[in-house]
Amino acid sequence: MRRFLTALACAVLLGAPSFAQVVRVPVLSEPVVPVFRGPVVSEINSQLKPLLAAETVSQLKAAFQANIAPTPVAATPAVFAARAAITQAVAAPQTALPELVKSLRAAGGEKAHKAADRLTELGEMLAKSKDGGKSLVEAAQALNERFDGAVAAPGEAVDLSLVPTNDEDGVSEKKAAKKLKKEVKKLNALEDILAAAKTQSVLVVIQGMDTAHKDGVIKHGMTGLNPAFVDVNAFKKPTPEEAAQDFLVRIKAALPKPGIIGVFNRSHYEDIIVPTAWETMPGETIEARYARINAFELELARRGIKIVKVFLHISKDVQRERLQRRIDRPDKNWKFSMYDLETRKKWDPLQKVFGSILARTSTWYAPWHVLAADDKPRVRLDFTKLLRKTMSRMGLKYPESPDLKGVVVPK
Numbered sequence: 001m002r003r004f005l006t007a008l009a010c011a012v013l014l015g016a017p018s019f020a021q022v023v024r025v026p027v028l029s030e031p032v033v034p035v036f037r038g039p040v041v042s043e044i045n046s047q048l049k050p051l052l053a054a055e056t057v058s059q060l061k062a063a064f065q066a067n068i069a070p071t072p073v074a075a076t077p078a079v080f081a082a083r084a085a086i087t088q089a090v091a092a093p094q095t096a097l098p099e100l101v102k103s104l105r106a107a108g109g110e111k112a113h114k115a116a117d118r119l120t121e122l123g124e125m126l127a128k129s130k131d132g133g134k135s136l137v138e139a140a141q142a143l144n145e146r147f148d149g150a151v152a153a154p155g156e157a158v159d160l161s162l163v164p165t166n167d168e169d170g171v172s173e174k175k176a177a178k179k180l181k182k183e184v185k186k187l188n189a190l191e192d193i194l195a196a197a198k199t200q201s202v203l204v205v206i207q208g209m210d211t212a213h214k215d216g217v218i219k220h221g222m223t224g225l226n227p228a229f230v231d232v233n234a235f236k237k238p239t240p241e242e243a244a245q246d247f248l249v250r251i252k253a254a255l256p257k258p259g260i261i262g263v264f265n266r267s268h269y270e271d272i273i274v275p276t277a278w279e280t281m282p283g284e285t286i287e288a289r290y291a292r293i294n295a296f297e298l299e300l301a302r303r304g305i306k307i308v309k310v311f312l313h314i315s316k317d318v319q320r321e322r323l324q325r326r327i328d329r330p331d332k333n334w335k336f337s338m339y340d341l342e343t344r345k346k347w348d349p350l351q352k353v354f355g356s357i358l359a360r361t362s363t364w365y366a367p368w369h370v371l372a373a374d375d376k377p378r379v380r381l382d383f384t385k386l387l388r389k390t391m392s393r394m395g396l397k398y399p400e401s402p403d404l405k406g407v408v409v410p411k
Contacts, residue, residue, distance in 0.1 A: 032099070033301040034107035035085070035364045037393050041104070041111045043082035044364075048118040051086075057129045060122075061136040064090065069143050071156045077362035077370065080158070084151035085364040089119060090126075090140035093133065097123045103364070108393065149291025150360035157355035158370075165315040166374040167382070176377040183384040184224040190391040191261060195229040196398050198259035200304040202391060205267045207357075208312030209350065210340050211322035212373045213380075214265050217312065220376075221384040222263075231256055234265040247271040247289070248296060256305065268293060269357055276356075277349040290360050297366045307366035308390050310383060311358060312373035316347055 035041060050067045054060040068086060072079045089097040097119060104116035126133035146153040171179065194200065206214050218232060233254040242250050248268060256262025272289050275281035297307055323344070326336035343350070362368040369386055373379045 031302055031304075032102045032106045033298070033365045035100075035103045035112060035115075036081075036367050036390075037107050037109055037112060038389070039076065039078035040081045040085075040364050040367050041107065041109070041115055043076075043078045044085060044104070044115045045111060045118065047079075047082050047086055048115065048122065052118055052121055052125075054125075057125070057133045057136060060125065060133065061139055064136055064139055069139065071153070074162050075158060075359070076163075077158060077358045077368035080152050080156070080359045081362040081364050081367045084147060086119075087140050087143050087147070090122070090136060091144045093123055093126045093137060100364075108395075147360075148287070149294060151294065151363055152359040154287065156359050157352065158358040160313065160351050160355050160358075163313055163370055163372075165313050165318065165372050167372045167378050170375070170378045171381070173375070173377040176381045180220070180377070180381045180384055181224075183381065183388050184222070187222075187384060187388045187391065188225055190388065190396060191225050191229055193396040193398055194261065194391065194394075195226070195259045197396060198399075200306060200394060200396070201256040201258050202261045202306045202308065202387075202394075203256055203300065204261065204263045204387065205269070205307065205309045206263065206265055206312065207267065207269055207273075207310070207354070208373060209314050209319060209347075209354075210343055211319050211326075212312035212314040213376055214312060216376060217310075217380050217383040218263055218265065220380045221387070222261075225261070229259060230261050230263065232263040232265065235267055235270060248292070255300070258304065268296070269361075272357060273350065273353050276353040277346050293361055294363055297361075297363065301365040306390060306394055308387060309362075309366055309368045310386070311354065311368055311370045312379060313370050314373040318374045319344065 035044070047068060051060060051063045054063050068083055072083065085100060089100045101116045101119050101123075104112045104119065126136065143153075148154075170176070194202065206217065208214055222230065231254075235250070238247075238250070251264075251268045254262070254264070272286060272293070276286055300307060323336070323340055326332040326340075358368045358370065371379050371382045371386075
């Protein structure tokens, strides 16, 4: 099971026969999937910089071992995504590296092109060395093997205790509400083009603790969009029939069609979260799901589905206030379940598993975005702004119009 990704990996024989071996990295062949612009591109640039300061391959390997191989400290999901992208590229310099360069150039933007140039320079350094940079390639292969289909090794995680749950430097609540209207208006225009072109779709994956405002960011952050082109699915506990199937079956059935913005309120990640926190499944089965999810999302990206993964990060104190409000207010009672209190008891295990997911499934094509969720108006704005920025970078265009010269509507 843990080797599931092998079937979806690129079996590549490296040029030098003395160290040729099969390297398990995602296939980055056509269609080229653009790297997700923003923090991931910035991190790729940042992590490549110390490598390119090296003058020899031995220095290059030392820089890799010092800056890339160790578990990142106080790292964001983008740090893990960039680290994995560079590792996969160096592990297969004749295949994965040039393909990642293509993906960066396809992403567009000055920073992405800069990262592509730096990666190309790194590849040239390896090619000019006598043995193709054997020692560095082997070091990258070893690290990639530790990831085992994920983008971080077992035990590596984002430390959520170091991530703010409130954007205190953000705009005021009043300004946030005003800006939200403008963002939704821009998003509506992009939705029109997406729906008209029907060449791509968007999948928004929203995860978070109970009361993290998952329903709220959908309701307020997407109000004003044409509901005909939005498909929202909430994934609850699987039915007996769903539980008997592969965990991705119900997810695949709900994927957005071309031209549609699909929203998952909870998602396939529940099939890692719940069995891990409640210890209801063998560790090997859970481990295999990290690789399967990454491979599944890469398949979606190749099909033209842009994946926007959002983790709404709430503090334990704010969750308590919101749960108590649901109990105290009659108009909120319907939202409360006694099971919410049982879930709250699992706060620490759940924070750990979320941290693991944010590190091990934050890929260059579908990274996680952690949004501070203690303040509702601000997180609504952040959510909509993220979605608008993402769609504005998708190269959306209206379909080519037919020749209508001389066409007149009859009276």
